[in-house]
Amino acid sequence: MPLETTEMDAVFKALADPTRRLLLDRLRERNGQTLGELCERLGMARQSATQHLDVLVRAHLVTVVRRGRERLHYLNPALIHEIEERWISTFDKPRLGAISAIKNRAEEYAMTGTPTSVPTYVYVTYIRASSEHVWRALTDADLTARYWGHANVSDWEPGSRWEHRRTDGSGQVDLVGRVLETEPPTRLVITFGESADAPGDASIVTFLVEPHHDIVRLTVTHENLADATALREISHGWPAVLANLKSLLETGEVLPRAPWEMSPVHP
Structure with a gap:
């Protein structure tokens, strides 16, 4: 079932801001971060980060999971997947997958240092x-x-x-x-x-x-x-x-x- 118009508007509005895209990038690198960890990595005030995260949560691009007194932030791939399903045809997927695999492999060869942990x-x-x-x-x-x-x-x-x-x-x-x-x-x-x-x-x-x-x-x-x-x-x-x-x-x-x-x- 395609995204409703209001849901899609919220998603694209959230993605339009470069700071919010950067927050998503940081969560993609390491999922399950607290507000403090995100602020530290971005050099951003807690109030500003909270406002941007609230927009991403309302758009269902980020999910908050409580662990005791902590609030951990995770990427929610469901809506991005629905957008992909709407605009990327079945015939395009193998070709795009091959291009992405080449890019990822090249980036893996270029990386140095210890490997990162697998996220939740x-x-x-x-x-x-x-x-x-x-x-x-x-x-x-x-x-x-x-x-x-x-x-x-x-x-x-x-x-x-x-x-x-x-x-x-x-x-x-x-x-x-x-x-x-x-x-x-x-x-x-x-x-x-x-x-x-x-x-x-x-x-x-x-x-x-x-x-x-x-x-x-x-x-x-x-x-x-x-x-x-x-x-x-x-x-x-x-x-x-x-x-x-x-x-x-x-x-x-x-x-x-x-x-x-x-x-x-x-x-």
Whole structure:
């Protein structure tokens, strides 16, 4: 579904200011920064930075995640992705992806010094549904099987194991994890990405469901990623899974083709 006119206006208004674009660039370099860290890196007064960040948050280009008393700022790629989908054709994507890959590889060769850490991934989407319906979609094995292609099976109690089971009748488990926190119907925290055959250090996924009138804002935060390859994989996977979830809750049907089967733009 294309962006509404008012949403698009807010996005382009936010991007029109060079200071706000610089803030986005700094978050792209290192996601999850506090206001103080952003001010320090930009040499900007807190009041000025706050005003620019407020514009980016209202345009849904930046998401704020609370960690105790801190407010961490993350890029939200959802709207930029929708803009790309509107103006970049399917036939242009492979060519643009190849050009981007050449540019990125050249920049990698030119860089010196120690490598930067892999940032936390944050994705935000808005769904026309109740928080109870979204919670059920996240925790019901039959529903996850419909929009994810795997059934997520657990009793979803803190400390319990959850399994990512295939739906081809084999019953094979591809991933396992543990439930860390459960606050129905608004917050679920799980470990993610362990192999069923070789459990070990896992990344952490937090689902935050925030209701507002007849819609919810679903924020998915993926932390403790192993490396840049893991970041690329989940950056392709989460938008696809969540688009299918959104379609199922809003229309009663998943997308006509599994979105994760599409090749990502960047290799």
